[in-house]
Amino acid sequence: MTETHAELGNRTKTRVISEKIVDFVSSTTFDDLSPEAVKSTKKFLMDTLAVGVAGHCAAGSERMLKAAKTWGQENTARVIGRPGVRLPAATAAFLNGYQCHCLEWDCLHEEAVVIAMCVPVAALAAEAEQTAVSGKTFLTALTLAVEIAVTLGKASETAPRFFRPAVSGLMGAALGVAYIRGYTKDEMLQTLGLAYSQASGTMQAHWEGAMVLAAQVGVGARAAIYAADMAAAGIKAPVDVIMGQFGFFTLFETANEIDDDLVRLGAPWKTEELAHKPYPAGRATQSVLTMFQNLQAKHDFKVEDIERVTAHVPPLIMLLVGRPLEPVMTSSYARLCLKVIGPMFLLDGEIDPRKLPEDAAPDEAVRALGERFEIKLNEIRDPNALGPQSCEIMLKSGVRLKAECRDPYGSLENPMQQSAREAKVRRCFELGNVTTNAEKLIAISSRTETLADVRVLLETVYS
Numbered sequence: 001m002t003e004t005h006a007e008l009g010n011r012t013k014t015r016v017i018s019e020k021i022v023d024f025v026s027s028t029t030f031d032d033l034s035p036e037a038v039k040s041t042k043k044f045l046m047d048t049l050a051v052g053v054a055g056h057c058a059a060g061s062e063r064m065l066k067a068a069k070t071w072g073q074e075n076t077a078r079v080i081g082r083p084g085v086r087l088p089a090a091t092a093a094f095l096n097g098y099q100c101h102c103l104e105w106d107c108l109h110e111e112a113v114v115i116a117m118c119v120p121v122a123a124l125a126a127e128a129e130q131t132a133v134s135g136k137t138f139l140t141a142l143t144l145a146v147e148i149a150v151t152l153g154k155a156s157e158t159a160p161r162f163f164r165p166a167v168s169g170l171m172g173a174a175l176g177v178a179y180i181r182g183y184t185k186d187e188m189l190q191t192l193g194l195a196y197s198q199a200s201g202t203m204q205a206h207w208e209g210a211m212v213l214a215a216q217v218g219v220g221a222r223a224a225i226y227a228a229d230m231a232a233a234g235i236k237a238p239v240d241v242i243m244g245q246f247g248f249f250t251l252f253e254t255a256n257e258i259d260d261d262l263v264r265l266g267a268p269w270k271t272e273e274l275a276h277k278p279y280p281a282g283r284a285t286q287s288v289l290t291m292f293q294n295l296q297a298k299h300d301f302k303v304e305d306i307e308r309v310t311a312h313v314p315p316l317i318m319l320l321v322g323r324p325l326e327p328v329m330t331s332s333y334a335r336l337c338l339k340v341i342g343p344m345f346l347l348d349g350e351i352d353p354r355k356l357p358e359d360a361a362p363d364e365a366v367r368a369l370g371e372r373f374e375i376k377l378n379e380i381r382d383p384n385a386l387g388p389q390s391c392e393i394m395l396k397s398g399v400r401l402k403a404e405c406r407d408p409y410g411s412l413e414n415p416m417q418q419s420a421r422e423a424k425v426r427r428c429f430e431l432g433n434v435t436t437n438a439e440k441l442i443a444i445s446s447r448t449e450t451l452a453d454v455r456v457l458l459e460t461v462y463s
Contacts, residue, residue, distance in 0.1 A: 014240055014242070014243040014244055014247070015239055015240040015244070017242045017243050017258065017259075017262065018189060018192060018193075018239050018240060018241055018242050019185075019189065019239075020262050021148060021175070021192065021242070021262070021265075022175070022185050022188045022189050022192060023185065024144075024262075024265050024266070025144050025148070025175045025178075025179060025188060026179075026183075026184075026185050026188055028140065028144055028266070029140065030136040030137070030139065030140045030449070032266070033139070033140060033143055033269065034268070034269055034272070036268075036269075036272050037143055037268070037269035037271050037272050038139060038143075038449060040269075040271045040272045040274060041139050041142055041143045041146070041271045042139065042445050042446065042448050042449075043421065043445075044107045044117050044271060044274050044276075045117070045121060045139075045142060045445060045448065046421075046425060046441060046442065046445035047106070047107055047117075047276060047421065047424070047425070048100055048106055048107065048117040048118060048121045049080060049121065049125075049441060049445075049458075049460075049461045050424065050425040050428035050429065050438070050441060050461075051099075051100055051103065051105045051106050051280075051428055052080035052081055052096060052099045052100040052121070052122075052461060053080060053081035053099075053428050053429055053431075053432035053434060053461050054081070054099075054103055054105065054280070054353075054427070054428035054429075054431040054432050055080075055081060055098065055099025055100060055101075055102045055103055055214075055432070056081040056082070056099065056431070056432040056433065056434075057103075057353060057354055057431045057432060057433075058099070058102040058103055058214075058331070058353065059211075059330070059331040059332075059356075059358040060098075060102065060211040060214075060331075060332070061098070061099060061102065063211075064095060064098050064215065064218075065079075065082070065085070065095065068087060068091050068094060068095050069087070071087075071088065071091045071094075072087070072088045072091060073088075074087070074088040074089075075087065075088075076088060076089050076092075076129060076130055077089040077091075077092035077093075077126045077129035077130065078092065078129060078458075078462040079092050079095045079096060079099075079462070080095075080096045080099055080100070080122075080125065080461045080462070081099055081432045081434060081461060082095070082462070083434065083462065083463050089126045089127065089129060089130055089225055090126070090222045090225040090226055090229075091222065092125075092126040092129065093122050093123045093125075093126035093127075093218070093221035093222050093224065093225050094122075094215075094218035094219065094221060094222040095218060096121070096122035096123075096125055096126060096218070096221060097118060097119055097122035097123070097214075097215075097217040097218030097219070097220060097221035097222070098214050098215050098217065098218040100117075100118040100121060100122050100217065101115065101118045101165070101213075101214040101217040101218075102214035102332075103280040103335070103353050104277070104280060104281055104282035104283075104335050104336070105277050105279075105280035105281075105353075105428075106118045106277065107274045107275060107276055107277065108165075108274065108275055108277070108283050109146075109150045109153065109154075109270060109273055109274055109275070110273075110275050110283070110386055110411060110412070111154055111273070111384075112150045112151075112152075112153030112154040112156075112164075112168075112270075113153060113160060113164055113316070113384050113386070114149055114150050114152075114153035114154075114164055114165055114168055114169070115164075115165035115169070115217075115283075116146045116149050116150050116153075116165070116169065116172075116270070116271075116274060117142075117146060117274070118165060118169060118217050118221075119145075119149070119165065119166065119169025119170055119172070119173045119217055119220040119221050119224065120141075120142055120145035120146060120149065120169060120172055120173040120176050120221075120224075121142065122173075122217065122218065122221035123145075123173040123174075123176065123177055123220075123221040123222075123224040123225055124138060124141055124142055124145065124173065124176050124177065124180065125458055126221070126225060127177050127180055127181075127225065127228075128180070128454050128455060128458060129455065129458070132452070132453045132455070133180055133453065133454050133455075134451065134452055134453070134454065135447075135448040135449045135450060135451035135452075135454050135457070136449050137179075137180060137454075138180070138448070138454040139448055139449055140179065141176040141177070141179040141180045142176060142271075143269060143271050144172070144175060144176055144179055145169075145172035145173050145175060145176030146172060146270050146271050146274075147172070147265060147266060147269060147270050147271075148168075148171055148172035148175055149165075149168040149169045149171060149172030149173070150168075150172075150270035150273075151258070151261050151262070151264075151265060151270070152168040152171060152172075152242075152248065152253070152258075153168050153253075154261060155249070155253070155255040155258040155261045156249075156253040156254060156255055156384070157253075157254050157255055157256070158253065158254040158383055158384075159315070159316055159319065159383035159384060160203055160253075161202065161203055161252075161253075162199075162200075162201060162202050162203065162252045162253075163201040163202060163203055163205065163206060163213070163216050163217075164253075165217060165220075166199075166200070166201035166216040166217050166219065166220040167199045167200070167201060167220070167248075167252050167253075168253075169217065169220050169221075170195050170198070170199055170220035170221075170223050170224055171192065171195055171196065171199070171248070173195075173220065173221060173224035174191050174192060174194070174195035174223070174224040174227040174228060175188060175191065175192060175195075176224070177191070177224050177225060177227075177228040178191040178228050178231065181228060181232070183228070183231065183232075187231050187232070188231075189239050190230075190231040190235070190236060190237050190239070191227050191228050191231040191237075192227075192237075192239070192241060193237025193238045193239045193241050194226070194227035194228075194230045194231055194235065194237040195223060195224060195227040196237070196238070196241035196247075196248060197227075197237055197238065197241075198223035198226065198227065199220075199223070199248075199252065200216070200219060200223075201216030201217075201219060201220065206320065206336065207319075208333070209323070209329070209330055209332045209333025209334070209335075209336050209337070210330070210332060210333075211330060211332050213332055214332075242258070243255075243258070273412060274412075275410055275411045275412055275415075276410035276415070276416045276421065276424075277410055278409050278410045278416055278420070278424070279341075279345070279350070279351045280335070280351050280353045281335055281341045281351045282320065282321065282335060282336055282341075283386065284316070284317045284320035284321040284336070284338075284386070285321055285338055285341045285342070286408040286409065286410060286411075287313075287317075287386070287387055287388075287389040287405040287408040288311050288313075288338060288342055288389065288391055288405075289341070289342070289345050289351075289408075289409075290405050290408040290409045290414075291389070291390075291391045291403035291404070291405045292342065292345055292346055292391075293345075293409065294403055294405075295393060295401050295403050296346075296349075299401055301393075301395060301399075301401070303346050303347055303369065305395045305396055305397065306346070306369065306372065306393055306394070306395060306396070307372065307394045307395060307396045308372050308373075308374065308393075308394040309342065309369075309372060309373045309374070309391065309392070309393050309394075310373075310374045310375075310376060310391060310392045310394070311338065311342075311373070311374070311375050311376070311389065311390075311391045312376050312377070312378040312389060312390045312391065313375060313376070313377065313378060313389050314377070314378060314380035314381075314382065314385045314386065314387065314389070315377060315380065315381070315383060315385075316383060316384060316385060316386060317386065317387075317389065318375065318377055320336060321336050321337060321338040321341070322338060322375045323336065323337045323338075323339075324337075324339070325337065325339050325340070325362070325367060325370050325371065327361060328357075328359060328360060328361055329356075329357045329359075329360070329361070329362060330357075330358060330359060331353070331356040331357065331358045334356045334357050334362060335353070335356055337370075338373065338375060339370035339371075339373045339375070340356070340357075340362055340366055340370055342369075342370070342373055343365070343366045343367075343369035343370045343373070344363075344366055346369065347365055347366065347369065353431065354431070378390065387405060387406055387407075387408070388404060388405060388406040389404070389405050390402070390403065390404045390405070391403055391405075422442050425438050425441060425442055426438045429441075434461075434463075437460040437461065437463065440460040441457070441460040441461065444456060444457045444460060445457060
């Protein structure tokens with residue numbers, strides 16, 4: 001197919017968008033970050049590293065490690081939550097990514113529907129293993145990576161088709177790696193194009209609840225390292241990768257224009273808008289769990305008193321967690337099934353990821369209660385909306401308990417307080433069987449910007 005001159009001119013025009021992104025990344029310094037952005041990046045870095053440690057307890061983690069050990073013998077980088085394991089940096093980034101996401105416990109940007117830290121932290125942690133990186137440089141690179149990933153997610157006008165955290169996270173993470181390496185603008189532009197050329201991971205894995213869903217995050221982190229390596233070797237890439245004829249917003253997402261989003265880069269910084277997940281069960285379940293928590297605190301009822309539970313949710317929540325109970329489930333499927341997660345919370349008051357079924361039937365009490373759950377669409381039609389949501393618990397006595405949730409626990413408007421955030425870190429280390437360093441991570445992460453070598457912080461999740 002031959003382009004017309006007009007089409008060629010338009011392609012040159014849209015290339016400017018890639019250049020604007022690179023200009024912003026390359027020109028930003030630590031001093032350009034707001035104090036709130038620095039505070040937030042440190043807070044969510046701590047959270048993501050801790051969740052990566054907890055990922056060791058996921059049902060598929062040993063199988064992922066077994067596969068990864070076949071991908072080369074170089075031992076340049078350690079792996080989060082894996083004392084004694086050393087692998088090639090890109091392979092370590094893959095395992096980091098898998099473990100940071102496999103429990104669906106990592107933070108997110110709600111409006112963008114982007115789990116924004118997992119790919120950048122996984123890649124940048126592996127990158128920082130290879131050379132001394134100051135805390136200020138690491139925090140700046142991470143803040144920028146999140147900024148780009150979230151900006152791409154926010155610009156989308158349709159529900160995810162590709163797995164948004166993996167594809168947008170890759171684009172941000174690759175530029176974060178390039179920033180740490182001190183690349184020129186042209187090298188960054190090539191890195192961005194080389195990252196895009198490797199982008200992959202669809203929502204089909206989410207739809208089926210396949211173990212490889214979290215591995216798609218790992219693939220993104222690995223590709224970020226590969227992209228920077230190829231750019232360093234002088235390999236040339238397509239550069240009109242954002243709005244080009246076959247660019248990001250043609251093949252992966254849909255957006256007519258993102259110029260306004262580019263103007264708002266760093267205003268405010270997107271790390272200031274991130275939300276925690278208090279429970280290891282994905283963002284799509286957190287509103288219902290928040291309502292259950294509130295109803296249990298307000299009313300005196302027992303699980304055996306429940307006749308029926310009805311949740312009213314937007315289309316995206318129905319897509320993500322409105323799946324049916326199955327006779328046999330993987331933990332990846334069960335974690336994304338509200339009819340499993342909701343009963344677990346009502347029965348135990350928490351979500352213990354080790355109790356999820358793995359190629360087995362769910363617990364009998366969980367199944368019995370789950371069969372009394374009904375999930376219905378509410379009036380929301382925005383394909384990217386996570387809320388508001390509502391629920392009703394009908395008791396056998398005929399009493400109806402109702403709740404609504406616009407801001408789930410852990411969200412920007414209903415945040416976890418410091419004591420709860422630190423308790424989550426301790427719980428993550430307990431699940432990962434490396435409890436000794438939880439307090440060190442909490443203490444050192446608060447002063448990350450003072451570190452001459454960020455490996456002092458990362459050491460807490462490696463040993």
